[in-house]
Amino acid sequence: MTIDRTLPNGGSIPLDSTPDLAAPEFRRRVLEGVTNGARIAALFGCPEGDSVRLFSILAWEDTGLLSVLSTTVKDRYPSLTPDCPQAHLFERELAEQWRITPEGHPWLKPVRFQTPMRGKSNEPLPTQCGVADFFQMTGEEVHEVAVGPVHAGIIEPGHFRFQCHGETVHHLEISLGYQHRGIEKALAGGPDKRTLHYMETLAGDTTIGHTTAYCRTIEALTKSRVPARAQVVRGIALELERIANHIGDLGALAGDIGFLPTMSYCGRIRGDVLNLTALLCGNRFGRRLIEPGGTGYDLTEDSLAQLRDRLKTAITDAEQAISLLWKTPSVLARFEGAGPISRKTAEEIGLVGVSARACGLERDVRRDFPYGIFQMAHIPIVTWHTGDVFARAFVRWLEIERSAMFILDQLESLPARPPAAPFTRQMSSRHLALALVEGWRGEICHVAVTNEAGRFACYKIVDPSFHNWFGLALALREQQISDFPLCNKSFNLSYCGHDL
Amino acid sequence: MIEILKVRLKQGCRTMSYPAGPAPEMPPHFTGRPVIHPESCGEDCRECIEVCPSDAISVTGSEVRIDTGRCIFCAKCRQVCPEQIIDFSPDFRLAAARREDLVLGSGDDPVPSASSAVAKKLFGRSLKLRQVSAGGCNACEADTNVLNTLAWDLGRFGIQFVASPRHADGLLVTGPVTNHMELALKKTYEALPDPKIVIAVGACAASGGIFRTHPESSKVLADIIPVDLFIPGCPPHPATILDGLLRLVGRIDEKE
Incomplete structure (x- = not known):
């Protein structure tokens, strides 16, 4: 063997x-x-x-x-x-x-309705995106509800098909692919001048997570070392991304149950945190910040002080706004028991990130597969055991607190300014390199395989949403259809990260 | 209830006074409207063109022009230009009503016009928009959504996002328009009652951005439906989007 x-x-x-x-x-x-x-x-x-x-x-x-x-x-x-x-x-x-x-696979239904990457290149797509068989329940009082691809808010497109009996959802099937931009195909043969920007826009709300994973695969293939200070700045940016998105999600969850105070405040506070990322690099989503070999910008003394003060203020504001959720019985009544997933199911289907931790699974790349700054500074892992909307909300809040503490700690002991790191661009030929990053949604996995010339023979991206969309489908079983927006938001998965 | 009121008092009123008051301050490394210094560049130097990920730069003779409809504001061109003639200003006003006005050279009018007499007359006091993300990465979507928060409070201008195309006066589109979204986009457009307007937000919607050459997004928005306003950026800052919307419907006087 x-x-x-x-x-x-x-x-x-x-x-x-x-x-x-x-x-x-x-x-x-x-x-x-x-x-x-x-x-x-x-x-x-x-x-x-x-x-x-x-x-x-x-x-x-x-x-x-x-x-x-x-x-x-x-x-x-x-x-x-x-x-x-x-x-x-x-x-x-x-x-x-x-x-x-x-x-022996039970159902090889298309995932993205994309053109195959092998065979005749100009062959037309088999069908229009989303036009396929759907799982169906039959019975006199059974009805089907179809939603999307265009939704009633400012969100990405996807199609949801519910099999209902009265208000009760017996099955939800999620059909995606509308956002397919052909990124993996375009990455083959790279890297080139667009590669880093594809990573920045794989899932625009996870720019730091995906660019960090990409840069780490490149650094592995070029055997480059990243200066300590750059590692810290990458860690800070990753946690800022987590805080901003978690605050936004908690606000949106409050909105979905009509609890307006937290919704209104969190919308604003999320923006304040995005502005902290902008303080690092000029862009609210962290474009231009993470680059192979280090970071595109360094923290100045002035921005460091501003970052510390403004983060403290934002977290104080967030604490006030979000703690209202846990003190309001009408909120808890809507959160508790909605869209539950058992720990066993979570394990079987391989959930990652907040959704997994909300089922009691201690799963976090930062702790399980530590890299960069997370080898030096540990962020305590947060779990909850109920697997419902409440758990996914509460885990988010606890993570906001811990990430903020991490950032404030790091700002106290930032390594000295590094000399510019020389970056060798020659990548090893016929190698496989991989990097995991704990993005705010969960585990991001990038794998690069190089050919004889040291270029990408293929580049695989697994966004946490790829693991978790099926979790949302299962969470809806035996739930009321009117709880779908709430359950959906409690996962808040990426469409473009899935569709690539 | 007491708790909610207490938090309400602590959070205070946070809506910015812009556009009546000062514009929001842009962060230190913000890359806004490109500035091309009139000095001529090296005869055979094409470094900015080679490094640009979205083919936004053209050089004719020694005159450099940047297509802000394609530009993703990565500022790589500024880094490599040996003559340092390309820079990015903190000015966030980038929107234009005509696609060709997005191409900026050194001698151009600083801020292209975004206003539309028809939009001002019909929608100046009330504009209801339906949003369609057609391959957008959720950054343009997020910074459009942010306008609905109380910090920006888009509602005070009578602009609102609605849940049905039947209730909308216009369409706000993000993303390079994937082939898979083309049909849904057309159907949404057709479901809007006339007269209607279309707003393209972000480099992808304006030109395809870095996905311009992908067979998976083979058509540009403007080739599918007529566009009345282009808002450049990757993603545009919320101030850029707001400025574009307000100038389109005449809530900001362009002559000021």
């Missing part, structure tokens, strides 16, 4: 050091890993001649290591999904992107 090839978060290995297993052996080893406590962080294909090489990245939270398994597939292999539900969307994606059939 060969030992699985492992690497740390932010590491790289030569492609040839990963044994190319036979497909049944690949399947057995992935299933064995998942049974023994690993989680599928990524499962993707990379073109190799006229075949496709499948890579599975397993995340081992107990050892903090990631293992890589691979197999080369011509057009079919035995599906993992029947024995491992968390593989289901990855395998649907493989079928769609690479025209591979995972044999």
